[in-house]
Each structure stands twice: as C-alpha cells, then as structure tokens.
Amino acid sequence: MTTIRGARERARTEVTAAIKDEARRQLAAEGAAKLSLRAVARELGMVSSALYRYFPSRDDLLTALIVDAFNAVGSAAEQALATADSAGPAGPPGPVDRWTAICTAVRAWALAHPHEYALIYGSPVPGYIAPQVTVAPASRVGLALISVASDAHHAGGIALPTLSPELRPEAERLAAQFAPGLPPEVTAALVAAWAQLFGLISFEVFGQFNEVVEARDELFTQSVRRLAHEVGLLATAGPTA
Amino acid sequence: MTTIRGARERARTEVTAAIKDEARRQLAAEGAAKLSLRAVARELGMVSSALYRYFPSRDDLLTALIVDAFNAVGSAAEQALATADSAGPAGPPGPVDRWTAICTAVRAWALAHPHEYALIYGSPVPGYIAPQVTVAPASRVGLALISVASDAHHAGGIALPTLSPELRPEAERLAAQFAPGLPPEVTAALVAAWAQLFGLISFEVFGQFNEVVEARDELFTQSVRRLAHEVGLLATAGPTA
DNA sequence: CTCAAGCGAGAGCAGTGCTCTCACAAACTC
DNA sequence: GAGTTTGTGAGAGCACTGCTCTCGCTTGAG
The missing domain is CATH 1.10.10 (Arc Repressor Mutant, subunit A)
Structure with missing residues (x-):
C-alpha cells in the first residue's frame, strides 16, 4: 500500500x-x-x-479538514466504546454504560476541539455543499450508537419505546436502511436521541450555557442516561451476556 | 417616547x-x-x-441582526403560546400542548429563516463576543418554556422528574436564579430539554438529517412530546384549571 | 539523455473591512 | 437672519483576501 x-x-x-x-x-x-x-x-x-x-481552492482545504474532523470524532467514539468493552473489571459493561461511553467521548472531543466541532456540526458554510466523501466519516458516530442498540437488542437487553402511528412508516424505513434487525421503535428513538445528544454538546461548545449552566458534567451525564433510557437501553445485561 | x-x-x-x-x-x-x-x-x-x-463596524451590523433574530424567534414563541391559549375550542390547552406550540413555532421560524437561525444558534463568530444587549432577547424562548412549566406546576399538573444527587445542587441554583417557585427537578430537566430541542431543530436546519430522516414533522412532534414528558408536563389539566 | 510533468515564484485582478480627509447641508444659537 | 456646530456622503487609500496566469527551474520516467 x-x-x-x-x-x-x-x-x-x-x-x-x-x-x-x-x-x-x-x-x-x-x-x-x-x-x-x-x-x-x-x-x-x-x-x-x-x-x-x-x-484547488479554499473550500477543498476546508473539505479535507472536515473529513479529518469527522474521522477524529468518529474514531474517538469507536475507541471509547472499545475501551469500555475491554477494561471491564466487573464483567462486560451494560448497554447504558456503553452508550454513555460514546456520548462522553464525543463531548470530550468537541470541548477539546471547538472550532473543528463547529466546522462539522455548526452552521454550514453558505455556498458549500458537502461532497460525497464526507458522508462515510460523518456517519461513524451514528453507527457506533446503532451498534450499541443493536448489541443490546440481540442480547435481549432493550425495552421497546413507544412509537406514534404517524411515525411508524418512517421508523420502519430507517430500520430497513440503517439498522436491519432493529425494531422500528428503537431506530426512531435512536435518531431523535442522536440529534438531541448533539444539541446538548452544541449548546455547551457554542456558549449557550454561559451564565446559565455551571455543573455541565453532571447535566450531561444525567441527560445522556435519560437518552439511553428513551432509546430503550437497560442498565443491566452486558452486550453478549 | x-x-x-x-x-x-x-x-x-x-x-x-x-x-x-x-x-x-x-x-x-x-x-x-x-x-x-x-x-x-x-x-x-x-x-x-x-x-x-x-x-461602527461589520460586527456591529451583525450584532443588530442577531438581536433582531433573537427577538423574532422569541416573539414567535410567545405569540404561538398566546394563540394556543386563546383559540381553545375545547377549553384551555394542557401543558403538553402549550409546550408543543412553542417548540413548533420555534422550529417553523428556524426553517423559514435558516441563515438567521444559524446566526444565533450556529457556530459563534470567532472573534465575536456577544454583547450584553443580546442576553435579554436571547432568553425569551427559554422564558416562554419556563412559564409553561411554571403554570403547570401551580396548577398541579406536573410530575417531578427524577434528579440525580450529583445534579441536585445545580438544579437548586437554576431554580433560584431563573424559576423561583419551580422544583429543582423540573428546572434541571427543563434546561436539558431546552438544549435538546435546539439539537433537533439544528440537525434539521443544518442538513444533518439530509438523506437520513424523511418524515421530519412526525419525528419532531413525537420528540417534543417526549421532551415535555421528561420535564414532567402532563397532557391533562389546563394551565389554570 | 530527453522531455514532459510537477513545482515555486511573482505579478496581477477583483474584491473585502476600515480609516482618513474634505466639502456640503441641516440644525441649533445668538 | 447671521454664524457656528454637527451630522453626513464622497472619495482616496491601506492592508488584506481568494484566485489566475505565466515564467522558469527541477525532477523523474521513458
């Protein structure tokens, strides 16, 4: 090579x-x-x-930086999940802990690289249209979250969230496209939780919490566990138990 | 005047x-x-x-536009709440419907004015520090959400969310500073829901849902009702009933 | 060894935010 | 009403920006 x-x-x-x-x-x-x-x-x-x-242009430089940033946050998420799985002194971690590991890693990366985070999750550059090369790196965090839900589901450690009838067709489409084998109730909740997770991170990175929230670690941790609960993850039961 | x-x-x-x-x-x-x-x-x-x-400078022009944008989205939220309260054919609306009215109005404004939305909820301008004049307009949406929770609480139509012990001091501080009379369990959940609401909107406005989510109205509606539930709002019981 | 391809330097174009000076006109003072 | 202050627009200019083009030099493949 x-x-x-x-x-x-x-x-x-x-x-x-x-x-x-x-x-x-x-x-x-x-x-x-x-x-x-x-x-x-x-x-x-x-x-x-x-x-x-x-x-060839300034935008191409930006594209390269965007791809690198997506890969950086994606591999941070994947590594956090891997170490959470390996370094288990008390057996394999439960789905909620695996979920939390990913979310915490993404937040830590964002706080450490605010401008790169803004590049990929902030306001899009006006004339700039993300080229196709960015979509694979961009989906790594989402795929990691899906894998946690998927593992939990196969291990029986998931409780189906409620799903409104209006949203069911979309949920089934999402399940078929991104997470074959996962119940539509879970995929719909997963996509919503995905967006809400980045809402929490963006508000912190972009300064919306300034002069409002002080104990951001604690707020984030509680919110992320709630999101895990919304997706249907249960605190008990390891991924392969 | x-x-x-x-x-x-x-x-x-x-x-x-x-x-x-x-x-x-x-x-x-x-x-x-x-x-x-x-x-x-x-x-x-x-x-x-x-x-x-x-x-005096380009940044001052931007500041003026930012203040205008915050006021626009803030008054959109307040008006949506007012019309939801007034136009009740079947009695006063419940807390969840009032909450949903605000969230839907904010989303509609954001989708109608994506660039102004990006200005206030997207990546912050690098050297730019938001002057003090922006904080009052910026808090109008948050205050509207607080008022819904507050009205519901005084009417007895609220169920206390769980609150982790680590987050309790912060929650009490938030309650004292922004929502006197509201239980800390609610204020903590409220702040988290506030950030997560804008996560949903930002992902839609900024194109993160492109090629992923199709039925965005339905996903938003379900997510917003879930957020209301997280805050403790109950579907029943009008604001003053 | 030859020669096309890759590369850096430099000039130049059209655009930007911002500063400064100058002249004019409106508004206020006496 | 005359004179002065103050606000305003025009224009030139400075130091930047992204980007294009041409000109030579160097390198590596045939």
Whole structure:
C-alpha cells in the first residue's frame, strides 16, 4: 500500500500534511471564517499560489479538514466504546454504560476541539455543499450508537419505546436502511436521541450555557442516561451476556 | 417616547432600517460569511464609507441582526403560546400542548429563516463576543418554556422528574436564579430539554438529517412530546384549571 | 539523455473591512 | 437672519483576501 513511489510523491504528501496541520492550527486559533490561504502559505514559508498545487481552492482545504474532523470524532467514539468493552473489571459493561461511553467521548472531543466541532456540526458554510466523501466519516458516530442498540437488542437487553402511528412508516424505513434487525421503535428513538445528544454538546461548545449552566458534567451525564433510557437501553445485561 | 425630533433623526432611523433590511436580504441569500458592507452600500446607492456612520463596524451590523433574530424567534414563541391559549375550542390547552406550540413555532421560524437561525444558534463568530444587549432577547424562548412549566406546576399538573444527587445542587441554583417557585427537578430537566430541542431543530436546519430522516414533522412532534414528558408536563389539566 | 510533468515564484485582478480627509447641508444659537 | 456646530456622503487609500496566469527551474520516467 504505502510503497515509496519516489521523493516527489513523498514530498507531496509531506507538504500536504504540513498545510493541513498549519490550517488546523489557524482553525483552532481564529476559526474557520478567518482561515486564510495566504496566512497558511506565509507561515509555511511558501508563496500563496503554490498552495493551489495541493488544494484547488479554499473550500477543498476546508473539505479535507472536515473529513479529518469527522474521522477524529468518529474514531474517538469507536475507541471509547472499545475501551469500555475491554477494561471491564466487573464483567462486560451494560448497554447504558456503553452508550454513555460514546456520548462522553464525543463531548470530550468537541470541548477539546471547538472550532473543528463547529466546522462539522455548526452552521454550514453558505455556498458549500458537502461532497460525497464526507458522508462515510460523518456517519461513524451514528453507527457506533446503532451498534450499541443493536448489541443490546440481540442480547435481549432493550425495552421497546413507544412509537406514534404517524411515525411508524418512517421508523420502519430507517430500520430497513440503517439498522436491519432493529425494531422500528428503537431506530426512531435512536435518531431523535442522536440529534438531541448533539444539541446538548452544541449548546455547551457554542456558549449557550454561559451564565446559565455551571455543573455541565453532571447535566450531561444525567441527560445522556435519560437518552439511553428513551432509546430503550437497560442498565443491566452486558452486550453478549 | 417616539416624539419626532426632527428630519435628521427621522432620516437616520430610516436609513438604519434600510441598511438592516438589505443586510437581512443578503443574509438570507448568501449567509453571514458573505455579508459585505460594500455590497450593502452598493445596493443602497451609497458609498461604503457612509455605512460606518450608522454601524461602527461589520460586527456591529451583525450584532443588530442577531438581536433582531433573537427577538423574532422569541416573539414567535410567545405569540404561538398566546394563540394556543386563546383559540381553545375545547377549553384551555394542557401543558403538553402549550409546550408543543412553542417548540413548533420555534422550529417553523428556524426553517423559514435558516441563515438567521444559524446566526444565533450556529457556530459563534470567532472573534465575536456577544454583547450584553443580546442576553435579554436571547432568553425569551427559554422564558416562554419556563412559564409553561411554571403554570403547570401551580396548577398541579406536573410530575417531578427524577434528579440525580450529583445534579441536585445545580438544579437548586437554576431554580433560584431563573424559576423561583419551580422544583429543582423540573428546572434541571427543563434546561436539558431546552438544549435538546435546539439539537433537533439544528440537525434539521443544518442538513444533518439530509438523506437520513424523511418524515421530519412526525419525528419532531413525537420528540417534543417526549421532551415535555421528561420535564414532567402532563397532557391533562389546563394551565389554570 | 530527453522531455514532459510537477513545482515555486511573482505579478496581477477583483474584491473585502476600515480609516482618513474634505466639502456640503441641516440644525441649533445668538 | 447671521454664524457656528454637527451630522453626513464622497472619495482616496491601506492592508488584506481568494484566485489566475505565466515564467522558469527541477525532477523523474521513458
């Protein structure tokens, strides 16, 4: 896979990585709106036009950063789930704890990288339309949440939420498309919980809780457990028990 | 109050309104990032430097638009609550219906004004710090939600949610600061529901539901009723019954 | 060894927010 | 009513921005 193809290609990947690193630095310092190609080039000791050899436009640079951010938060979620499953001193964790592990990891990543979080879960850039390459990385967190519900379901550790008749067709469509084998009651609740989870995180990251909520850890933890309950997850019963 | 002070002041308020109108038009067309003072001035037939007589900087124009947006969504919420209370063919509406009226109105406003919504509930502008004048308009939706819970509580139509011991001190602080007379169990759940409500709306407005959720009306309605239930609101019992 | 491809430098275009000075006109004072 | 203060618009200019184009140099493949 990573066969060295020559000095030129190696230099190219190195410069590409350096550009993205510097861009990420400016992103963290000033935000996406003030990300300037010229400033990146200046900091890297090259001239602005040279950057266009690596990224055809500013939006393409942003796309690369968006994909990286989605992958970062996605792998944070996946790793949190993995370590929660492995480091079990008292047996395998229950579905609620697995759910909480993912949510907590996403929140921690968001608080550690607010500008990258804003890039992917904040206001969309006006003319910018997310290219197809972003959808797979973007769905990693959602898939992790689905897997928790799916494992719990197969282990019998799930209680079906109520589902209004109006929402049932949509729930069945969602189940068929994203979580085959999961009851529609669960998938509908899952999608809602997914959005509400990011509502909690966004309000904290974007400062809406400033001067309002102080004990944010505690509020988040309680809310996430409630969301798990809404989805139907039960505190007892390990994923494979 | 609005005594006409002379032609000069009248012209000033007129021009100020025209600038904000044109800026709002550009906001709706292109988004906040592409809002250009020069373009606004061009459209209004004046020179760019003249705009600085009315708004000291681009950020000040944005602040004015932000305040207007908060007031717009706030009054939409308040009016929705008022009409829900007045137009009752079958007696006064229950707390859940009052809650749903507010949430639905906020969502409708957000979908109708996506860029203004992004301005106030999306990623914060990097260097921009919300001045004090924004906090009162910003809290109107929250206050409307609180009033629904408060009315229900005084009418005995509320069921106390569970409250973890870790969150209790914060909940009591919130109750004392924002909703005197409301039980801490309710205020904690209320704040969480507030954030989760905007999570649902933001995911829809910002396109996170694209290619995922189709029946958004139904999902929103069910989720909002669940949130009302989480806060402790009961479907029965009118606000003053 | 040759030659096309990749690359950086530089100039340049159209646009941006913002500052400054200058001239004019309205509004207030005496 | 004359004179002065104050608000206002126009214009030039500064330091930026994203982006395009051309020009040479270097590199690696044929």
